[in-house]
Structures are given as structure tokens and as C-alpha cells.
Amino acid sequence: MAGRVCCGLIPHLELARRPELTGAPAVVGGGDGRVLAASAEAMAAGVRPGLTLRQAEALCPAAAIVGADPVATSRLAERIAAQLYDLAPEVEVRLDGRAWLDLTGLPLPGRAIAAARRCLRAAAGVEPRLGLAAGPFAAALAATRARPGRLLQVEDVPAFLSPLPVAELDLDAEQLERLDLLGLRTLGAVAALGPRQLESQLGKAGRTAALLARGEEPLPLAPWRPLLVPGARCQLEPPVDDREALLFVARGLCGDLAGALGDRGAGARKVRVRLGVEDAPEESRESVVRHPLSSAAELFGLVSSWLREWRPAAPVTEVTIEVPELEAAGRRQLRLWMGGDGSAEEVRAALERLQDRHGVEVALAVRRALGTSPLAGQRHLLVPA
């Protein structure tokens, strides 16, 4: 396989996180009163990022203009990156809807590409365009030219890049005009000129542009790394054997951890509590939770249930709460912009925890069955929630 980097292309994440705008002309306005992103339908009407919103409205009066939410969008990017990270060790997700996976060394790259397609489709609600090439730049350009849901694999990168317009390079308008004046209108022409010559004209950006046009990929991926949250710890002097005091300390630690998780937009998939006890080996307990915990109440709900049953061998000298496995909690924030019951996610998480502890039949959803049956038990079905 010639290519090693796969690029998936979905709409700008500001649009991707609003499935209700799919298929309709829509414009996302940035804080500066300019267009941050536009849907394909709005782009077809001439709207481009960078235009003022007034210009966009004039070009496409039917477009729905919505405000940007950088926090929610970056959380969505985190969530996508976390899912892609399960497929490849080097991934990058950008807010403009481009996501890359470095497939180098993967034994089954085809399977990773298929899984990435499913992941992006689930995140954006539309089929992603996929490109496969030797580097991220060529892969992204291949993706823009692929059909939705299909993969465009580039075998000969210089030949693929050569006829493409210089507008594909990440240069500002003045630099592009300069290239136009020099008669350099395709990447092939830029590649032929050479990096040193172009650097003398455009500076460092020129050198980078020339290398990109040659397919040498001077810009590596900025790989996403999973979130890390250090544990919260409290030393107790003198040692404590009072359960209420331990619960009080644990509540504070859970609050600290929840703050750290909130800063990183993460939820805990695994929670571990360690108790240092006087003149005895440390005691610990840990559990994987099905639904990531991110609030202090959720964390303390789990930790306090352990502490209430815990019988330490001796007075406790130290309490440590760790969250060794995290998950981006972006989807937990969906409720912030979906409206409705603000705690729906927490309620579902609480029900799942009850099912984990006492069996799935402890929480049941109601489904209509034989509504006219004279037997009460046949009218509705109760199935695990």
C-alpha cells in the first residue's frame, strides 16, 4: 500500500454537531461577525468562510445563521479523536472537519479505515469522504475529491498533486496573488520551482508550500493524546477511623477530581480508591464504570458506596482517589445545547449503575404490547432499560 495516512472529511464540526441543519443551507457565525463555516448548500450559493455575516445573508437569504460554540465543538473533536485513537496510535482531528489516522504499522489498515468511516458517520450524521496517501496533505486533498462514503487512494502523490490549483495550499490572499503574478497556478508549477526559490519570494511559508506541492509532507500530524488527570490525595494526620470523616474527605477529593475532569472535558471510565492504613498494607478498590463519571455527585456516589462498606484493618492515614481511565465527556455535554431535562445523562448513568450492581432487571423500560388484552401482563412489556 503506497499511502499510510488516511484522512476523513466531514462538515465543519460546528455544523456536524447540529444534525438538524444537515441538508439545509446554514452558516455558522464566529464571534467576530464573520462566517466561520458554511454548509455545502450555502457554499453552493457563494458563501465562504471569512465573509461577513451580512454578505453571507445577502448571498444566501435562506441560510440559517447560527452562533458558534467553541467549547462544545472542541468537546466533539475530543470525542472523535478518542474514538479514532482506538484505531490508530497517531490521530489528529481539526475543527474544520478533517481527521487523520496514521496507518503506519497497522496490521489491518483496511479495517481501521472502515471503522473510522463508521465513527465519522456517527459523529456527523453524514457519510465522510476518505482519502489515503503518503502524508496528511495529500490525503486531505484526496478526501476532498472522493465521493461521500468512498475512499480515494493516491498511489503517485506528485502526479496527483501536480494539476491541482495553488489555492489548495494554506497561503493567505496576498501570497496567492504573488504566486499568480509569478505564473504559478498549479502545484506542479510550484513543485518545479523548488523550495529555496519560493522561500526567497514568500519566506518560510513558501518553502513549506513547495515541499507540500512536491508531496514531501513537511508538516507532520499533531497527534492527539488521551487525557490524563492526576488523582486526588489527602493525608490524614492523625489517622482517622471515623467513617463520616472519611466520607467528608472523600467528598472534597471528588469535588477536586470533578473540577479537573471538567477542565479537560473528560469523564472517568475507571475509578480507584486507595486507603493507606496505619502499620498495614495499603487497601484499594477499583471499578470500571459503564457510563463515564464527571460530576462530583457521580464520583462521590460511587466512592461513598464503597467507603460505607469498607472495613479498613487500621485507622486510615491517607485517602487517594484516582481515575486511571478517562473518556472524553463531550457527548455528556450534549444536553447543554439540546434543551430538555438537564440531567437526563446523569439519570441514565444512575440507572446503569443500579443495573451493574443489582442486575439488568432492576431498571425496566415500558413498551406497549397487546393493548386490548384482558390480561394486565400482556398489555405492556417491561424490558431492561
Place this chain on the structure above:
Amino acid sequence: MPREKLQHAIGAIHVRFGGHALVHAARLPAARPWPTGLPAVDRLSGIGGLPRGRVSVLQGALGAGKLSLALAVLATATREHAHAVVIDRRHRRFDPWIPDRMGADLGALTVVRPPTPAVAGEAAVALARAGAGFTLVLEELPEPALGPLESAAARSGSVVLVVAVGGGRALAHASSLTLELELLGWEPARGRLAGPRSVLRCVKNKLAAPGAEAELVLRYPRGPRLPGAEWPREVERTPAGVVEPWPGASAAV
């Protein structure tokens, strides 16, 4: 000097237990009602509905109509909250048929069937803490769960309604609003038993004056509830307490 000591003590409480542990009376938030859509219940509560963030109790003797009234409230809750939860022991076999007939949105309804009272308490506390919009408890909760249930509901603003036959002292203590149903008799219709006729009385209210009462006919649902139909039907009472027949209905028993 005593004032400084008092401020010091208040500061210590805030540091140790949080700012919500000690609040000046003038800064206490007003009770927020959740209108049940049942005029009699809303009126008797004194605030226009069941209080959010509090534990309410519906009690009375067997057959007085507690469950029917509670299920009517549940049906409203399923339409107005993302999550309405019924906590019911396995052997009691809560039947969703009645709330369904009353127009409940079954998609928002979750039935929790705990194997033991302790698990029922744990479930009630966990769901109230998580912020379930409405929790209907058809189970005697253990005393140790009532305190955490109160505080969990207070933090999340969840509406908790407990249906109890008698209710112990601990439940009475935890309750902010206690409504009691007393069976007066049975309502006949076309030669059949239509439902109980009961007095609904507010016997405890931390948020408004208690003591109000209303007389209700709680007809068992036999068909789909029509939009706008009054249920339960409230019977006007004369000052002397004499039951007057509702216009167009059969005479009171």
C-alpha cells in the same frame, strides 16, 4: 465579641460543610412548585403544585385511591420530564396500563424493581441525586435512606412522591408535604363500581398552611382519557361538609 465568635462559627461551618449548609433566612430560595395538572392537588399544596427538591407523601387507607391519584400525577410527569421513575417492589407488579390510559408518555417512564427495601432506598437516592425529574416511590423506604433522599432531592430539584399506607415517623419527618386520602364511600355508575369517593386532606405542609381538603371521585379509567377531561372529579363541598351531587352525575352515596 460574641458577634465575632458567631461569624467565626459560621465561617467554620461553611468551610467544613459548604455554603449551602448555613444560609441566612432572607437568602433562602422560595419553594418551586411543579404543577401536577390535578387542580385539587395543586391547590392543597398551597404553592400550586408538588414542591421540587422535596419529599412529598401521599398516604391513606387501602382502597382510598392513593395509587390512582399517584398514577395520574405520574402520567403528567412522563409528559413533562425527560425521566419519570417508578420504584416498585418486584412482587407488587406495577402495571403501566393505568398511566397509559391517562395519557402517559411511556418513553419517559422507567420502572425500578428493587429486590429489597435497602436497594429501593439506594435507587431512590441515586435517582434523586442524578436529577430524575419525578420519582414515584411505591415502596416503604428504610429509615436510613430518607435523610440522603431529602438532601439528594434538594440538591437536584427532583420531585419525589412516596405512596404509603400509614407512613412511619421517619417518613413523616422527611416529608415536606403530606396529603392524606380518606375513603368516604364508593361511586357507582350504571350499576357498577366506578371508583372511590375520598377526601384529600393536607395534613402536613412545610411550605404553606396545611389543613385544606377537597373531596374527589377517583373513577377507575375504563377508556382513554379524553383531552381536557377532569380527573379526578372534584366534588363541591358545602361549608357544613354535606356532599352535593355533581351536576349530571349520580347522587352521592
